[in-house]
Structure formats: C-alpha cells, structure tokens
Amino acid sequence: MDLFEDRRDVTRNCLPKDGEVFYYGKIFDLDESKEYYDELLHNIAWRNDEALIYGKRIITKRKVAWYGDEPFEYTYSKITKRALPWTESLLKLKKTIEEISAETYNSCLLNLYHSGEEGMAWHSDGEKDLKKNGAIGSVSFGAERKFAFKHKDTKEVVSMILEQGSLLVMKGTTQSHWLHRLPPTKTVRSPRINLTFRTIVKDQMEINP
Numbered sequence: 001m002d003l004f005e006d007r008r009d010v011t012r013n014c015l016p017k018d019g020e021v022f023y024y025g026k027i028f029d030l031d032e033s034k035e036y037y038d039e040l041l042h043n044i045a046w047r048n049d050e051a052l053i054y055g056k057r058i059i060t061k062r063k064v065a066w067y068g069d070e071p072f073e074y075t076y077s078k079i080t081k082r083a084l085p086w087t088e089s090l091l092k093l094k095k096t097i098e099e100i101s102a103e104t105y106n107s108c109l110l111n112l113y114h115s116g117e118e119g120m121a122w123h124s125d126g127e128k129d130l131k132k133n134g135a136i137g138s139v140s141f142g143a144e145r146k147f148a149f150k151h152k153d154t155k156e157v158v159s160m161i162l163e164q165g166s167l168l169v170m171k172g173t174t175q176s177h178w179l180h181r182l183p184p185t186k187t188v189r190s191p192r193i194n195l196t197f198r199t200i201v202k203d204q205m206e207i208n209p
C-alpha cells in the first residue's frame with residue numbers, strides 16, 4: 001500500500017455543520033478483517049430484528065445482536081431488548097476502537113446485512129437511553145457499502161463509502177441535526193457486519209423506564 005494513501009486526515013470533519021463525523025478509513029488489514037468477520041458471523045447470537053412501523057410489528061431480514069457491560073434494557077425501533085455479556089472478541093474490538101477514537105463505550109449494537117438488498121432506513125441514534133452527544137464508533141466488516149447523512153432542516157446529503165475493516169465515529173450534535181442511512185443496493189451481493197459501539201446512560205434509563 002502506498003505510504004501516503006494511508007495517511008488520512010482524520011481531523012477533517014465529514015459534516016459541513018451541526019455535528020462531527022470522522023472517518024478513520026481501514027483500521028484493520030484484510031486478514032484481520034476476515035478473521036473478525038468469521039468470528040462474529042459464527043459466535044454472535046444473531047436474531048432477526050423486530051420493529052414497530054406505523055404501529056405494525058415487522059420482522060426485518062437484517063439480523064441484530066446487542067452486547068454490553070450490563071444487561072441494559074435498550075429500546076430501538078420501539079422494541080425493548082436486553083444486552084448480552086461481552087464476548088472476548090467484542091471486548092478486544094471495543095478496546096481497539098476506544099484507543100483509536102479516544103472515547104469509551106459500554107455497549108454495542110451489531111447488524112448483519114445478508115446482501116445489498118438489506119439496508120437501514122433514515123434515522124438518528126438519539127434514543128433517550130443513549131448518552132446525549134456521546135460518541136458512536138461504527139466498525140464495518142465484509143462488503144463495502146455506501147452510507148449517507150441527511151440534515152434534518154436543510155436536507156443536505158453527505159455520502160461516503162464504509163470500507164471493510166473501517167472505523168467511522170459520529171459525535172457532538174450529529175444525532176440531533178442529521179439522519180443517517182445505509183441505502184439498499186442491487187450491486188452488492190455479499191454480506192456485511194456492522195458494529196456500533198455506544199454509551200448507555202443508566203440513570204437516565206431509571207428516570208425514563
């Protein structure tokens with residue numbers, strides 16, 4: 001690999017205003033990425049996700065799993081889930097992401113997209129039990145996919161490619177002002193695993209059970 005190609009300017013904010021998004025590029029080489037991908041595919045307790053859309057309970061094709069420091073209860077897509085205890089490889093990943101991003105996390109939501117036809121619709125990760133303006137560290141393995149942000153008021157769109165073995169960090173006021181999505185695409189046929197490391201605030205949860 002070209003030495004200069006690897007020197008990304010991670011200090012550059014990908015968003016023009018109202019939030020902070022930093023793309024670190026590939027933080028794992030191909031061998032490490034493949035190892036993590038296989039490990040996660042086989043050892044994570046993958047479940048089809050449930051969501052409430054316009055009051056209707058739907059089961060998504062995409063699979064999800066949630067892990068954390070404690071059996072946190074977490075409401076996502078209006079359905080409450082309970083976190084499982086960390087696996088060894090998730091803890092190792094968490095430590096690496098914490099070091100690179102200079103942030104800490106206490107939980108992780110994992111998504112498994114079987115092909116490009118599975119994606120995630122526009123949303124922001126601003127649930128009340130997530131730490132306000134807390135960082136979210138997003139790691140991707142497997143297929144490369146497009147990822148996009150849309151400003152809630154101006155509708156301005158910022159798109160990027162999330163490479164295999166890459167890290168993206170969203171922080172500051174990003175979730176208050178921007179939506180994000182993983183658009184479905186017919187051109188990607190292989191699976192992708194995404195992990196979003198987050199911080200759940202317990203006290204906040206006890207006030208709003």
Ligand SMILES: O=C(O)CCC(=O)C(=O)O
Nearest residue numbers: 109111120125182194196
């Ligand atoms: O798969 C991705 O890259 C994004 C996932 C996401 O936005 C989420 O889990 O909230």
Ligand SMILES: [Fe+2]
Nearest residue numbers: 123124125180
């Ligand atoms: Fe999200």
